[in-house]
Amino acid sequence: MKLTREQVIHISTLARIKLTEDEITRFSDELSDILTNFDELLAKIDANVDPLILNELSGVMREDEARPSLTQDEILSNAPDQEEGCFKVKAVLE
Amino acid sequence: MELTKAVLAHIVSTDDKIHSYVTVTQDTALKQAVDADKRIKDKSATALTGIPAAIKDNMCTSGTKTTCSSKMLENFVPPYNATVVEKLNDSGMVMVGKTNLDEFAMGSSTENSAFGVTSNPWDYDRVPGGSSGGSTTAVAADQALFALGSDTGGSIRQPAGFCSVVGLKPTYGRVSRYGLVAFGSSLDQIGPVTKDVTDAALVLNTIAGYDAKDSTSVNKPVPDYTKALTGDIKGLKIGIPKEYFVDAMQPEVRTAIEVAIKQLQELGAIVEWDVSLSLTDYALATYYLIAPAEASANLARYDGTKYGHRATDGDSMWDIMEKTREDGFGTEVKRRIMIGTYALSAGYYDAYYKKAQSLRRLIWKEFNQAFSKYDALVTPTSPTVPFKIGEKTNDPMQMYLSDICTLPINIAGIPGLSVPSGFVDGLPVGLQILGKSFDEETILRIGHAYQQATDWHTKKPALK
Numbered sequence: 001m002k003l004t005r006e007q008v009i010h011i012s013t014l015a016r017i018k019l020t021e022d023e024i025t026r027f028s029d030e031l032s033d034i035l036t037n038f039d040e041l042l043a044k045i046d047a048n049v050d051p052l053i054l055n056e057l058s059g060v061m062r063e064d065e066a067r068p069s070l071t072q073d074e075i076l077s078n079a080p081d082q083e084e085g086c087f088k089v090k091a092v093l094e
Numbered sequence: 095m096e097l098t099k100a101v102l103a104h105i106v107s108t109d110d111k112i113h114s115y116v117t118v119t120q121d122t123a124l125k126q127a128v129d130a131d132k133r134i135k136d137k138s139a140t141a142l143t144g145i146p147a148a149i150k151d152n153m154c155t156s157g158t159k160t161t162c163s164s165k166m167l168e169n170f171v172p173p174y175n176a177t178v179v180e181k182l183n184d185s186g187m188v189m190v191g192k193t194n195l196d197e198f199a200m201g202s203s204t205e206n207s208a209f210g211v212t213s214n215p216w217d218y219d220r221v222p223g224g225s226s227g228g229s230t231t232a233v234a235a236d237q238a239l240f241a242l243g244s245d246t247g248g249s250i251r252q253p254a255g256f257c258s259v260v261g262l263k264p265t266y267g268r269v270s271r272y273g274l275v276a277f278g279s280s281l282d283q284i285g286p287v288t289k290d291v292t293d294a295a296l297v298l299n300t301i302a303g304y305d306a307k308d309s310t311s312v313n314k315p316v317p318d319y320t321k322a323l324t325g326d327i328k329g330l331k332i333g334i335p336k337e338y339f340v341d342a343m344q345p346e347v348r349t350a351i352e353v354a355i356k357q358l359q360e361l362g363a364i365v366e367w368d369v370s371l372s373l374t375d376y377a378l379a380t381y382y383l384i385a386p387a388e389a390s391a392n393l394a395r396y397d398g399t400k401y402g403h404r405a406t407d408g409d410s411m412w413d414i415m416e417k418t419r420e421d422g423f424g425t426e427v428k429r430r431i432m433i434g435t436y437a438l439s440a441g442y443y444d445a446y447y448k449k450a451q452s453l454r455r456l457i458w459k460e461f462n463q464a465f466s467k468y469d470a471l472v473t474p475t476s477p478t479v480p481f482k483i484g485e486k487t488n489d490p491m492q493m494y495l496s497d498i499c500t501l502p503i504n505i506a507g508i509p510g511l512s513v514p515s516g517f518v519d520g521l522p523v524g525l526q527i528l529g530k531s532f533d534e535e536t537i538l539r540i541g542h543a544y545q546q547a548t549d550w551h552t553k554k555p556a557l558k
Contacts (some may be wrong), residue, residue, distance in 0.1 A: 008432070015390060015395070015435040016412070018420040027432055032383055034433065037491060038379040043367055045376060051451030052458050054280060054507045055267045060309045070473055074173035078401030087399050090411040 143186030166422035176273025193228030223253030248500025255475030255524020266507035270305030322535035328362030388432030475524030
């Protein structure tokens with residue numbers, strides 16, 4: 001699988017990572033190399049079985065009891081920016 | 095207290111060369127040592143009370159920075175403890191520091207740290223392995239008496255092999271991951287890095303067990319693992335999977351592993367050579383699709399909003415977020431997020447992620463079939479001795495191949511133990527022992543019996 005420059009830019013947009021020109025070129029080559037390798041291998045085998053999920057559980061519930069949680073100060077202690085007890089970011093809707 | 099002070103002094107005199115630690119927690123250590131002395135005096139001490147230990151810097155420690163060796167979390171101070179840290183604190187551990195790792199545990203050499211490379215104490219020009227490289231160098235160089243590591247594809251065992259210490263990846267679900275910074279959630283597991291197998295059993299006794307805060311931890315009783323260390327492995331059936339002796343294997347490593355296996359035979363184990371795990375070749379691709387896919391989802395949380403790095407120059411929320419992730423993540427982390435995002439993206443999901451998860455079932459089944467015949471499987475931990483710093487940094491595919499013997503184990507979720515098993519030109523070789531799910535006892539028993547008959551684990555690096 002050869003990844004084009006446009007595909008690399010598309011993936012980086014999906015992943016919300018800005019890439020430099022150098023990184024776009026580098027990842028285009030490296031990811032193509034890695035995926036070609038994987039494609040060749042995966043083409044050699046059928047895997048018509050259900051995907052494996054280890055220690056599969058469903059509907060794990062805890063008792064509906066109040067218990068201590070972190071305080072507002074603790075939650076905000078690592079915030080890059082805050083105001084009046086809230087995390088502060090640039091406007092989401094413009 | 096004397097022990098703690100001695101270890102702290104030894105860290106000061108040796109760590110400029112090795113760089114095991116991201117943070118040395120001297121104040122915490124001295125305070126915990128005082129508490130430990132009290133417990134020893136009033137006879138409420140446990141086996142780990144007062145023992146200086148190191149914690150990989152991707153496990154949350156309340157009030158102490160937890161960086162994941164990433165610029166993204168450079169100043170992150172968790173407001174809570176990981177469950178394993180809580181349990182070790184309860185047992186009276188003295189935490190001397192947080193150890194270096196490949197950023198977000200992604201790597202096989204501890205070269206991908208935002209805070210500098212860690213060197214192998216056996217040869218400072220070589221890598222210690224990774225990603226728990228700082229934990230294994232700390233134990234190898236007596237900068238801690240034990241450490242915790244995390245293992246997603248070999249990150250405890252491979253560096254343990256490279257540094258000539260013991261490393262155990264327990265069964266998926268045996269140890270709570272609450273407070274471990276998530277990488278590949280269906281693969282990650284926390285385990286001990288120790289000087290010998292007895293210590294590994296003692297640490298596992300303390301950290302194992304169900305935790306309501308980690309819904310993938312399994313509610314099974316925890317045995318006393320030290321009781322498994324009988325020294326007797328007569329009659330145990332051990333299979334040697336031939337696919338783990340890869341073409342690229344260093345011949346001297348092969349010889350060392352063969353000698354170790356013969357030793358197990360002399361101890362009374364029934365060894366069967368040439369066992370086949372025919373899907374081993376597919377493990378690498380399976381792993382490097384599943385782990386990055388899960389990483390791309392787990393690392394989506396680093397958006398510069400609630401904690402961690404945030405870029406300051408940007409016009410809109412999205413712009414700032416993209417720049418935050420551009421500056422905050424290193425190259426390998428970006429590479430894996432990119433692979434993972436691609437493998438999960440519309441039109442490719444079935445061909446990559448879903449196929450990898452189906453292959454995972456086949457690999458798991460093949461291990462189960464092998465374990466219906468054998469009590470344990472034995473392989474090399476790595477196909478080579480530690481490589482030179484910088485040797486593989488520009489070739490991600492070659493770097494990924496260095497985990498070829500360890501990553502199938504995470505795919506199947508089974509436990510694996512690496513024990514020191516010799517040297518090639520002064521560089522360590524590790525022997526990997528694999529067991530059935532939740533049968534850590536058998537692999538610890540084999541590792542312990544091997545250490546009764548050999549003295550590789552007692553050898554120390556010269557540190558010069």
